[in-house]
Amino acid sequence: MSKQIKVALIGNPNTGKTSVFNQLTGLNQKVGNYPGITVEKKEGVCKLPRGIKAHILDLPGTYSLNATSLDENVVIELLLNKSHKDFPDVAVVISDVENLKRNLLLFTQIKDLKIPAILAINMADRMDRKGISLDIELLEKKLNTKIALVSSRKGTGIDTIKELILEYRKLPTEPCVNASVIDKDYFENLQNAFPDQELYKLWLVITQDVNFVQLNRHTIPDTSSFNTKSRSELKRLQQKEAICRYQFINGTLKEGYKVDAGAAKGLRASLDRVLTHKVWGYVIFFAILLLIFQTIFNWSQYPMDYIDELFASFSEWAKATLPAGVFTNLISEGLIPGIGGIVIFIPQIAFLFLFISLLEESGYMSRVVFLMDKGMRRFGLSGKSVVPLISGTACAIPAVMATRNIENWKERLITILVTPFMTCSARLPVYLIIIALVIPDKRFMGLNYQGLMLMALYLIGFITAVGSAYLLHKVMKTRTKSFFMVEMPNYKVPLLKNVALTVLEKTKSFVFGAGKIILAISIILWFLASNGPSDKYANAEEIVTEKHRGQDISEEDLNTEIASYQLENSYIGIIGKAIEPAIQPLGYDWKIGIALVSSFAAREVFVGTLATIYSVGSEEESTIKNRMAAEINPVTGGKLFNLASGVSLLLFYAFAMQCMSTLAIVKRETNSWKWPMAQLILMSGFAYIVALIAYQVLK
Amino acid sequence: MKTTIAHLKRGEKGIIKDISIDNVPVKLFEMGCLPGNEVELLQVAPFRDPLYLNINGSFFSIRRETALLIEIEKLNETRAL
Numbered sequence: 001m002s003k004q005i006k007v008a009l010i011g012n013p014n015t016g017k018t019s020v021f022n023q024l025t026g027l028n029q030k031v032g033n034y035p036g037i038t039v040e041k042k043e044g045v046c047k048l049p050r051g052i053k054a055h056i057l058d059l060p061g062t063y064s065l066n067a068t069s070l071d072e073n074v075v076i077e078l079l080l081n082k083s084h085k086d087f088p089d090v091a092v093v094i095s096d097v098e099n100l101k102r103n104l105l106l107f108t109q110i111k112d113l114k115i116p117a118i119l120a121i122n123m124a125d126r127m128d129r130k131g132i133s134l135d136i137e138l139l140e141k142k143l144n145t146k147i148a149l150v151s152s153r154k155g156t157g158i159d160t161i162k163e164l165i166l167e168y169r170k171l172p173t174e175p176c177v178n179a180s181v182i183d184k185d186y187f188e189n190l191q192n193a194f195p196d197q198e199l200y201k202l203w204l205v206i207t208q209d210v211n212f213v214q215l216n217r218h219t220i221p222d223t224s225s226f227n228t229k230s231r232s233e234l235k236r237l238q239q240k241e242a243i244c245r246y247q248f249i250n251g252t253l254k255e256g257y258k259v260d261a262g263a264a265k266g267l268r269a270s271l272d273r274v275l276t277h278k279v280w281g282y283v284i285f286f287a288i289l290l291l292i293f294q295t296i297f298n299w300s301q302y303p304m305d306y307i308d309e310l311f312a313s314f315s316e317w318a319k320a321t322l323p324a325g326v327f328t329n330l331i332s333e334g335l336i337p338g339i340g341g342i343v344i345f346i347p348q349i350a351f352l353f354l355f356i357s358l359l360e361e362s363g364y365m366s367r368v369v370f371l372m373d374k375g376m377r378r379f380g381l382s383g384k385s386v387v388p389l390i391s392g393t394a395c396a397i398p399a400v401m402a403t404r405n406i407e408n409w410k411e412r413l414i415t416i417l418v419t420p421f422m423t424c425s426a427r428l429p430v431y432l433i434i435i436a437l438v439i440p441d442k443r444f445m446g447l448n449y450q451g452l453m454l455m456a457l458y459l460i461g462f463i464t465a466v467g468s469a470y471l472l473h474k475v476m477k478t479r480t481k482s483f484f485m486v487e488m489p490n491y492k493v494p495l496l497k498n499v500a501l502t503v504l505e506k507t508k509s510f511v512f513g514a515g516k517i518i519l520a521i522s523i524i525l526w527f528l529a530s531n532g533p534s535d536k537y538a539n540a541e542e543i544v545t546e547k548h549r550g551q552d553i554s555e556e557d558l559n560t561e562i563a564s565y566q567l568e569n570s571y572i573g574i575i576g577k578a579i580e581p582a583i584q585p586l587g588y589d590w591k592i593g594i595a596l597v598s599s600f601a602a603r604e605v606f607v608g609t610l611a612t613i614y615s616v617g618s619e620e621e622s623t624i625k626n627r628m629a630a631e632i633n634p635v636t637g638g639k640l641f642n643l644a645s646g647v648s649l650l651l652f653y654a655f656a657m658q659c660m661s662t663l664a665i666v667k668r669e670t671n672s673w674k675w676p677m678a679q680l681i682l683m684s685g686f687a688y689i690v691a692l693i694a695y696q697v698l699k
Numbered sequence: 700m701k702t703t704i705a706h707l708k709r710g711e712k713g714i715i716k717d718i719s720i721d722n723v724p725v726k727l728f729e730m731g732c733l734p735g736n737e738v739e740l741l742q743v744a745p746f747r748d749p750l751y752l753n754i755n756g757s758f759f760s761i762r763r764e765t766a767l768l769i770e771i772e773k774l775n776e777t778r779a780l
Contacts, residue, residue, distance in 0.1 A: 063729050063730065064725075064726070064729040066725045066726070066729070068724060068726055099756070099757065101731070101755070101756055101757075102730060102755075102756070102757050105729055207725075231721075232720060235720050235721065235725065236720055238725050239718070239720060239725075239733070242725075242728040242729055243728075243733050243734075246733065268758070269741075272741065272742060272751075276742045276744070276751060278745050366760075369760075370749055370751055370760045371744055373744065373748075373760075373762070374744055374745065374746050374748045374749065483724045483726065483765075484749065484762045484765070485724075485727065485730070485759055485760070485761050485765075486749075486759060486760050487757070487759045488751060488758040488759055489758070490758075
């Protein structure tokens with residue numbers, strides 16, 4: 001295979017950079033992470049004419065080469081390091097025809113690094129409507145480059161980019177702005193101190209530390225010895241540099257870029273008047289949220305039921321077809337349900353990201369951030385935390401994945417850490433059955449107690465999430481300076497291809513990222529539940545059959561009792577019994593203990609486990625409920641599920657980190673086991689204490 | 700008292716005069732927030748924070764605390780056609 005041309009796509013956010021990337025690579029793309037950090041790395045292969053291929057790297061969006069976030073820093077680290085394996089042969093700078101002035105700032109910086117650069121002017125389809133006309137030839141001459149006029153929406157100009165990439169060796173590399181004029185003496189001294197290095201690169205290295213502290217940049221020349229200027233002097237120079245660049249850009253565009261002022265502001269102003277309105281803005285936002293979560297609940301129910309049934313029958317089929325034995329059990333009872341437990345989340349994840357990417361692509365998300373920022377900031381969150389938090393009421397897994405839009409790491413981490421407190425749909429079956437058991441079905445002033453309790457649990461979840469965010473905000477030290485600036489992009493009709501690729505990519509990253517951990521834990525849990533150390537487990541069938549010898553008992557009842565006896569004597573049963581002393585003060589017995597341990601796989605497993613352990617044949621809710629209602633607490637002699645133990649259990653499930661899938665996704669998103677472990681210990685510890693207090697007070 | 704971006708009313712415009720360099724991030728300079736450029740306040744969120752601006756043709760919102768660091772001169776024109 002011949003050597004591929006290495007291309008880096010660089011551009012401001014909201015310039016349609018990802019659309020161009022999608023157009024260039026199609027489905028030949030993969031999304032990963034940069035080593036050690038959670039910044040997404042998108043790369044793909046593009047076929048050029050004459051059988052040559054290009055490796056395309058879609059760098060995170062940035063406004064300039066002065067990094068203020070980890071994402072932007074990726075761009076600078078790469079462009080400053082010629083020996084980096086991804087260092088581009090050619091940079092394609094994507095710009096938006098309507099924001100060309102601002103977009104060119106980054107372009108002139110890249111030119112100063114003497115990297116061959118192609119300027120792609122995107123959104124060319126909007127030129128007519130906005131009354132913009134360009135003199136491409138003149139701009140090419142002034143900017144010392146080749147220009148491709150592109151419309152990623154219409155798919156035009158992509159071939160021009162490909163042609164230009166192919167001919168990248170012919171691109172001029174002279175810079176268009178001489179940044180050193182802002183302080184001649186200083187730059188002269190700098191060059192003399194490091195004669196082997198490029199001057200603009202040196203300047204960037206020096207100023208990076210002003211913008212963005214604490215980084216280990218071992219691959220870049222050490223300029224720390226060269227500190228002849230104070231921080232604020234450097235910053236003054238940076239401002240001068242920006243002015244200098246804009247002077248050049250204004251001069252260039254004056255001749256090559258014309259806007260017919262007759263074409264008014266149009267859509268933006270009229271939509272903003274409503275969508276960012278003090279009252280209507282919020283009304284519309286909450287209406288949209290309501291619509292989104294209604295559809296997520298309603299639409300994903302059907303595929304989820306289908307997936308559930310499919311895997312159940314697949315598992316039965318495997319059991320019936322394969323030769324009986326340990327290996328078959330592993331496949332039919334461990335592996336298949338384990339995979340099913342991952343696949344079941346796909347509908348919710350796909351639907352949520354369908355809506356999120358529609359909101360992002362249309363430009364509406366920035367307006368939400370604008371509206372919600374002030375309110376969320378009080379709790380150490382950002383305007384961008386709203387969507388993850390509310391998504392948490394469906395499922396914490398897509399919600400944690402949705403925090404990727406939050407640039408500020410601290411705000412993002414806090415959002416990730418508190419989202420699992422929101423009442424997710426998996427808690428619902430547990431809540432419903434316990435509420436039905438212990439809360440009287442009576443009305444007070446027309447309000448049903450059971451309904452009130454359920455609402456209270458949702459409120460408790462939300463208050464705990466926001467309250468713990470506030471605590472974390474106070475406790476956690478900020479590593480990077482927080483600064484809020486949200487671009488308000490133009491409203492656009494979302495591109496279906498981009499939306500579809502986002503959904504596909506998020507789903508894949510869940511299945512292959514968190515899926516492995518979920519599968520591993522579910523197989524471990526299966527092993528623990530279906531194996532036991534003593535003869536009692538192995539001989540369960542004979543022991544139970546012996547006990548009922550001569551009695552009139554149906555085969556079905558006998559089988560459910562065997563299952564119950566097996567579970568009691570399995571490893572998980574033994575764990576349940578072992579933790580009994582610890583959970584007794586909470587009002588639980590060892591049977592609930594087993595259900596607690598096994599529902600770590602997913603909260604709703606609680607109900608199913610109780611069904612097995614009480615040897616109720618069916619998972620029919622009323623049957624389990626009646627059986628649970630009859631259960632006696634061995635210590636007190638009273639009912640096991642009374643108000644005290646019921647409320648204690650409800651609170652335990654409200655707070656405890658009873659979800660391995662969430663832990664797996666948090667591990668993936670934070671790239672370390674530290675945060676999921678902290679969540680597990682803190683949330684479950686808190687849950688224990690609250691449940692303990694509740695039981696002891698109500699007892 | 701200095702007039703800053705935070706003192707603009709909705710729909711009002713101003714010319715940027717001076718920026719508290721030490722406290723304003725470089726990113727804002729690069730967005731076009733530089734002395735001499737025009738700024739228009741398009742929309743304010745409740746409690747007058749954040750502020751939605753058009754500076755030099757770029758549309759973005761910043762928090763009030765940042766807006767207070769950018770001194771301007773109000774343009775009190777009634778733009779007639």
